[in-house]
Amino acid sequence: MKLGFSPAEEAFRTEAADWLNAQMSGPFKDIRGITTLTEKAERRKEWEQHLGAHGWGCIGWPKAWGGRDATIAQQVIFAEEYARAGVPGRVNHIGIELAGPTILTFGTEEQKARFLPGIAKGETIFCQGFSEPSAGSDLASVRTKGRLENGEWVVNGQKIWTSLAHISDWIFVVTRTEEGSKGPKGLSFLMMDMAQPGIEIRPIQQINGDAEFNETFFTDARCAEDSIIGAPGDGWKIAMGLLAFERGVSTLGQQMAFRNELDEIILAAKRNGSAADPLIRQRIAKAEIGLRLMRYGALRMLSNRDHSRIDGAALTYKIQWASWRRNLGELAMDVLGQAGEITGGDTYRWGTLPNLFLYSRADTIYGGTNQIQRNLIAERGLGLPREPRGDA
Amino acid sequence: MDFAFTDEQMMIAETARAFFAENATSERTRRAMAANGIDRELWRGFCQDLGFAGIGIAEEFGGAGLGMVEFACIAEAAGAQVAAFPLLGLATAARGIAVGGTDAQREKWLPRILSGEAIAANAGKWHVERQGNYLSGSFDFTPHGNIADVFIVSATGGSWLIERDAAGLKIETPVTMDQTRPLASLHMDKVLGEPIADHLGAVQAMHAGGWICLAAEALGGAQACLDRTVAYAQERVQFGRPIGSFQAYKHRLADMMVEIEQARSAVYWAACTVDEGSDEAPLALHAAKSFCADAFFKCAGDMIQLHGGIGFTWEHDAHLYFKRARSIQTLRAPGNWHREEIAKIILGDAA
Numbered sequence: 255m256k257l258g259f260s261p262a263e264e265a266f267r268t269e270a271a272d273w274l275n276a277q278m279s280g281p282f283k284d285i286r287g288i289t290t291l292t293e294k295a296e297r298r299k300e301w302e303q304h305l306g307a308h309g310w311g312c313i314g315w316p317k318a319w320g321g322r323d324a325t326i327a328q329q330v331i332f333a334e335e336y337a338r339a340g341v342p343g344r345v346n347h348i349g350i351e352l353a354g355p356t357i358l359t360f361g362t363e364e365q366k367a368r369f370l371p372g373i374a375k376g377e378t379i380f381c382q383g384f385s386e387p388s389a390g391s392d393l394a395s396v397r398t399k400g401r402l403e404n405g406e407w408v409v410n411g412q413k414i415w416t417s418l419a420h421i422s423d424w425i426f427v428v429t430r431t432e433e434g435s436k437g438p439k440g441l442s443f444l445m446m447d448m449a450q451p452g453i454e455i456r457p458i459q460q461i462n463g464d465a466e467f468n469e470t471f472f473t474d475a476r477c478a479e480d481s482i483i484g485a486p487g488d489g490w491k492i493a494m495g496l497l498a499f500e501r502g503v504s505t506l507g508q509q510m511a512f513r514n515e516l517d518e519i520i521l522a523a524k525r526n527g528s529a530a531d532p533l534i535r536q537r538i539a540k541a542e543i544g545l546r547l548m549r550y551g552a553l554r555m556l557s558n559r560d561h562s563r564i565d566g567a568a569l570t571y572k573i574q575w576a577s578w579r580r581n582l583g584e585l586a587m588d589v590l591g592q593a594g595e596i597t598g599g600d601t602y603r604w605g606t607l608p609n610l611f612l613y614s615r616a617d618t619i620y621g622g623t624n625q626i627q628r629n630l631i632a633e634r635g636l637g638l639p640r641e642p643r644g645d646a
Numbered sequence: 647m648d649f650a651f652t653d654e655q656m657m658i659a660e661t662a663r664a665f666f667a668e669n670a671t672s673e674r675t676r677r678a679m680a681a682n683g684i685d686r687e688l689w690r691g692f693c694q695d696l697g698f699a700g701i702g703i704a705e706e707f708g709g710a711g712l713g714m715v716e717f718a719c720i721a722e723a724a725g726a727q728v729a730a731f732p733l734l735g736l737a738t739a740a741r742g743i744a745v746g747g748t749d750a751q752r753e754k755w756l757p758r759i760l761s762g763e764a765i766a767a768n769a770g771k772w773h774v775e776r777q778g779n780y781l782s783g784s785f786d787f788t789p790h791g792n793i794a795d796v797f798i799v800s801a802t803g804g805s806w807l808i809e810r811d812a813a814g815l816k817i818e819t820p821v822t823m824d825q826t827r828p829l830a831s832l833h834m835d836k837v838l839g840e841p842i843a844d845h846l847g848a849v850q851a852m853h854a855g856g857w858i859c860l861a862a863e864a865l866g867g868a869q870a871c872l873d874r875t876v877a878y879a880q881e882r883v884q885f886g887r888p889i890g891s892f893q894a895y896k897h898r899l900a901d902m903m904v905e906i907e908q909a910r911s912a913v914y915w916a917a918c919t920v921d922e923g924s925d926e927a928p929l930a931l932h933a934a935k936s937f938c939a940d941a942f943f944k945c946a947g948d949m950i951q952l953h954g955g956i957g958f959t960w961e962h963d964a965h966l967y968f969k970r971a972r973s974i975q976t977l978r979a980p981g982n983w984h985r986e987e988i989a990k991i992i993l994g995d996a997a
């Protein structure tokens with residue numbers, strides 16, 4: 255067990271930091287420090303491509319697919335330096351963290367060649383079509399239908415809460431391809447091009463005034479027969495595998511964004527004097543502890559070689575960070591006081607900390623709500639009896 | 647960077663787990679509780695048969711080498727069984743002598759302490775006056791002070807080694823809530839202490855060792871509370887179903903696991919920072935001690951609640967964990983103090 259990095263790893267850190275800092279003080283100065291996913295989306299797509307062109311797009315992927323075969327330690331370092339340099343979040347995070355690993359794990363060689371280089375180069379932005387109006391936590395009850403017709407999948411139905419659909423090139427959708435099937439059986443995982451008349455999106459406004467997510471309608475939307483990942487009927491297995499990636503390597507970059515948020519709270523507390531309040535000091539210390547433990551939990555998870563047992567650090571990670579961040583949002587507002595409840599401008603747009611307060615209410619909902627996480631932990635981690643499941 | 651146990655570390659942890667599960671049984675622990683808080687057989691077995699007492703103490707001083715990660719593996723296993731023996735004294739007083747003691751002190755005491763022949767304790771809160779090396783006043787809340795043969799005591803400007811039979815030393819042993827680790831008061835009337843050569847080095851080593859020991863014991867204890875409650879959840883039936891099938895019950899157990907996983911990261915992070923001499927060590931130690939103590943207390947409290955009436959009985963082991971958890975929260979400074987230390991590191995002093 256060892257936490258320190260080797261000299262070679264530290265050299266990699268310098269290389270990554272130098273490059274990132276040069277971009278953020280040079281050609282991409284205008285996007286430095288942005289904290290929402292929607293702001294300056296077009297420039298951020300250019301940033302994705304710039305990363306890709308310099309080989310920094312998906313460093314953990316195999317070289318053959320546009321990655322660098324980076325070690326875990328290098329990925330940790332890159333994630334840390336990325337956020338330290340004030341680089342905004344990846345607009346293609348769904349492609350990088352969800353679609354890519356899914357294709358790497360379940361896709362054919364041909365599918366890997368078709369999709370992965372585009373993701374690594376920042377040219378193919380993905381969004382996720384899982385949730386439907388009547389299928390949220392109970393994802394297995396999706397109704398969107400897919401049928402094979404003349405060598406094409408034809409899809410009809412509706413998805414909802416589709417983050418970043420409005421800037422995406424592709425969407426992966428869980429569809430019911432077996433007529434009359436129920437629950438997790440008869441589902442398929444399809445990759446669909448967004449640029450077609452059969453797919454229509456309508457933005458949904460969120461509590462922070464932003465519109466990051468959308469309704470996505472499918473009316474005889476089409477994709478090629480070989481755009482299915484896995485076999486027809488494997489959709490549930492693949493969707494579940496994908497949700498497990500969501501708690502993988504990607505978390506480290508996110509943590510560094512949390513670091514920046516906590517640092518901003520610390521700065522605000524020092525400025526307005528609340529840093530002298532003993533209760534605020536306790537809460538800031540708790541937030542600091544929580545953030546550190548998240549880092550070391552992620553490092554445990556990444557260093558784990560024993561895959562014969564459930565990895566407790568991985569299983570508990572989602573609820574841990576989501577709850578931590580929700581508390582952080584409340585702490586931010588308590589530090590700001592009433593100054594946090596008014597904006598400086600004349601539109602309903604919020605600075606980093608009030609926005610954190612509002613946005614973090616979503617963290618405990620998407621990607622499996624806190625209640626669903628507790629069910630998973632209790633059932634998979636502790637072996638307790640399963641919840642009733644609708645049609646399953 | 648590789649935050650996973652080596653094969654050797656896993657072997658030590660496994661050996662320790664098996665040893666405490668077999669020896670630190672509820673029955674034997676309760677016998678120790680009814681007497682003076684030490685299972686002498688367990689102590690002898692630990693020091694002599696296993697030879698684990700020297701782990702975390704350099705070989706040049708007669709220790710077994712290795713580091714705080716390995717020590718934490720042992721403390722975790724001991725905590726899981728609420729073992730009644732003076733492990734904390736090894737983590738503190740013995741390390742204090744090894745790091746800061748004079749050659750004569752090391753030669754005289756370390757072989758005896760590490761073989762289990764002598765018990766060492768680090769004194770708790772002090773209200774003393776000193777004239778040179780003569781100490782008068784009290785050191786309260788000294789863990790296993792009731793049976794220790796040698797004490798390391800610290801006050802402003804110095805640390806001293808004091809033997810149990812020193813002239814002017816009177817030891818008072820109040821009834822202690824956690825009977826597996828009685829807290830004694832050392833009353834001193836002009837007791838002549840033998841100065842520890844490197845006072846600050848010794849204090850630092852005792853803090854690091856003590857905080858890691860307590861945090862790791864808390865981790866093991868919290869995990870045991872969860873494991874035992876999960877077992878009960880599956881066997882106890884109410885309303886015609888196992889109580890573990892009720893969601894309110896399941897979710898509370900899930901929350902315990904979330905805390906425990908973080909506690910595990912905290913303990914081994916802190917241990918690594920000490921072993922690697924990292925700048926993060928102060929932050930990690932305060933984080934580990936405060937977080938793990940609170941996590942353990944929450945799990946132990948939930949264990950009682952989730953067992954219903956049986957959990958409130960003397961017969962059930964839940965109260966052993968609950969009381970140990972409470973004592974870990976306050977030993978070597980309460981959580982608020984540790985968090986304020988962290989606040990000082992990241993915010994500076996309160997104006």
Ligand SMILES: Cc1cc2nc3c(=O)[nH]c(=O)nc-3n(C[C@H](O)[C@H](O)[C@H](O)COP(=O)(O)OP(=O)(O)OC[C@H]3O[C@@H](n4cnc5c(N)ncnc54)[C@H](O)[C@@H]3O)c2cc1C
Nearest residue numbers: 382383384385390391415416417616619620621622623625
């Ligand atoms: C900001 C944001 C972005 C999102 N982005 C996407 C996206 O890109 N793609 C996508 O497909 N989806 C996305 N989602 C959708 C998200 O995954 C769902 O909102 C989530 O799974 C919950 O489903 P639901 O909203 O239908 O709530 P419901 O499932 O109806 O839940 C309502 C409440 O009931 C509770 N509940 C439900 N079942 C149980 C149970 N068994 N036990 C205990 N309590 C239960 C829930 O915890 C919740 O509190 C996004 C959501 C948000 C907020």
